[in-house]
Amino acid sequence: MxxxxxxxxxxxxxxxxxxxxxxxxxxxxxxxxxxxxxxxxxxxxxxxxxxxxxxxxxxxxxxxxxxxxxxxxxxxxxxxxxxxxxxxxxxxxxxxxxxxxxxxxxxxxxxxxxxxxxxxxxxxxxxxxxxxxxxxxxxxxxxxxxxxxxxxxxxxxxxxxxxxxxxxxxxxxxxxxxxxxxxxxxRKGKVVVMPKTSSQLDGQEPEIINGQIFERPLTVTCPECGGALKKFEVGSIVKFGCHIGHSYTAEIMATAQFEEMEKVMRAAVRFLNERAEFCLQMAEHNGVAEPDASNDWHAASKQALDRAYKLRDLVEQEWLTPETSHRPVLAPDGSDRARFRG
Structure with a gap:
């Protein structure tokens, strides 16, 4: 072994x-x-x-x-x-x-x-x-x-x-x-390695990074209500709909999803800013009477602010938006001449 x-x-x-x-x-x-x-x-x-x-x-x-x-x-x-x-x-x-x-x-x-x-x-x-x-x-x-x-x-x-x-x-x-x-x-010797399962052999093995599994989501959810979305194809049009009745073409779905993602991330920036302010106020409250506690609150405030800056920078980076970059451009007469942006 x-x-x-x-x-x-x-x-x-x-x-x-x-x-x-x-x-x-x-x-x-x-x-x-x-x-x-x-x-x-x-x-x-x-x-x-x-x-x-x-x-x-x-x-x-x-x-x-x-x-x-x-x-x-x-x-x-x-x-x-x-x-x-x-x-x-x-x-x-x-x-x-x-x-x-x-x-x-x-x-x-x-x-x-x-x-x-x-x-x-x-x-x-x-x-x-x-x-x-x-x-x-x-x-x-x-x-x-x-x-x-x-x-x-x-x-x-x-x-x-x-x-x-x-x-x-x-x-x-x-x-x-x-x-x-x-x-x-x-002890030393030989170990027989178990073969991969069929799902791993056919490429369905989940990605593992630093010991954490990153599975594909089970479904895509509605940006409006959070319900599960079902994909439909009507001719060449791809659309998504939830059981509440919200429906989107693929392009509008991509835009709505991006807007919701940005809103959530900016809300997280706001919460981090508020945590930094709260911790700063607690540090000032403790002041010289409890210097160790005050230092801990100052450190927590700085950490929250640092992470707020990082998250804000991430939100404001350029994002890939294939839903707009490959959309046909209409000619002045309204016809689609198969020209594409980007």
Whole structure:
């Protein structure tokens, strides 16, 4: 089996006790980093301190952009997805996945993408099924997929889902995992990479950037009411209509969509400006009485203003508008002489 250069572990309900037990049995000379996601939401987490107290490996909350070192445990901090990109840890406040942030799947996907067969994924106790898709990606890319024996887990749903949807290499009690993980990171051999699925072979695989999936939207929505639009073709005319009754030709749809997008982005600029002003007022309120708090409010104000400037610059850039640049130009007599703008 190939030398596995990274271990990723996902857990939810019952995970604190399981992770402490695992950390207590890992050696201080472990030749791979250990990345951990526990479903904690936006709540304060003491997990690194608990893991430090439990075993010999140093544990800490991950920091954005830091380098990953063997023999260290990195824990996803509250309200941030943790992924691996270009050999470094990244923290993202992206959309929740499986109602969780941090979630297990983003980390596992990014590790599958970055490490391939040099990855070991582990799913421990927990409810529902976060982690199953990410573990599948690790397995598909040639990595090692491990699940806690559901009968051994305090909450068996998560490891059971992993076993149902992934061809696990190992399914075993928690007590047997430390020895297995040490063996995996020190052993060499051959790993058979799972073939891509049919949807991936026919070009339908979603784009993955920095561990995040960017799927094509399921539909296009109405700029007026937000309802789903259906595309029709009437002769050579393409039109879109929603069930409320709003309808657009393709060109008018493109213009209406662009105007709505610009309105939303300018509203975001306004909100950022207002946040900057609010934070500035709070900084002035704290003043010299609470200098640390005042500095934090000043920093938050500056951050909001910087982002407002960046977003405003983005809105005001030139945009490609094929709906107008390729529209026929009518002659003075009103006839279409197949001349095009642009």
């Amino acid at each position: 190939a030398r596995s250069s990274i271990i990723v572990i996902g857990a939810s309900a019952g995970g604190v006790a399981a992770l402490r037990s695992l950390a207590a049995a890992l050696p201080n000379a472990l030749s791979a980093p250990v990345l951990v996601v526990l479903h904690i939401g936006a709540y304060r987490s003491e997990l690194p301190a608990l893991l430090n107290a439990a075993g010999p490996l140093p544990a800490k909350h991950a920091e954005d952009g830091e380098t990953i070192f063997p023999g260290h445990i990195y824990v996803a901090p509250p309200d941030r997805h943790m992924i691996v990109a270009d050999g470094r840890l990244r923290l993202l406040r992206g959309p929740k996945e499986n109602c969780a942030r941090p979630a297990i799947d983003p980390l596992f996907r990014s590790v599958a993408e970055s490490y391939g067969s040099d990855a070991v994924g582990v799913i421990l106790t927990g409810n529902l099924n976060d982690g199953a898709l990410g573990l599948f990606e690790i397995k598909r890319c040639g990595g090692v997929a491990i699940g806690q024996d559901p009968n051994d887990a305090a909450y068996p749903e998560m490891p059971r889902s992993a076993a149902e949807h992934v061809a696990l290499d190992y399914c075993l009690p928690l007590a047997e995992m430390p020895e297995l993980l040490v063996e995996l990171v020190d």
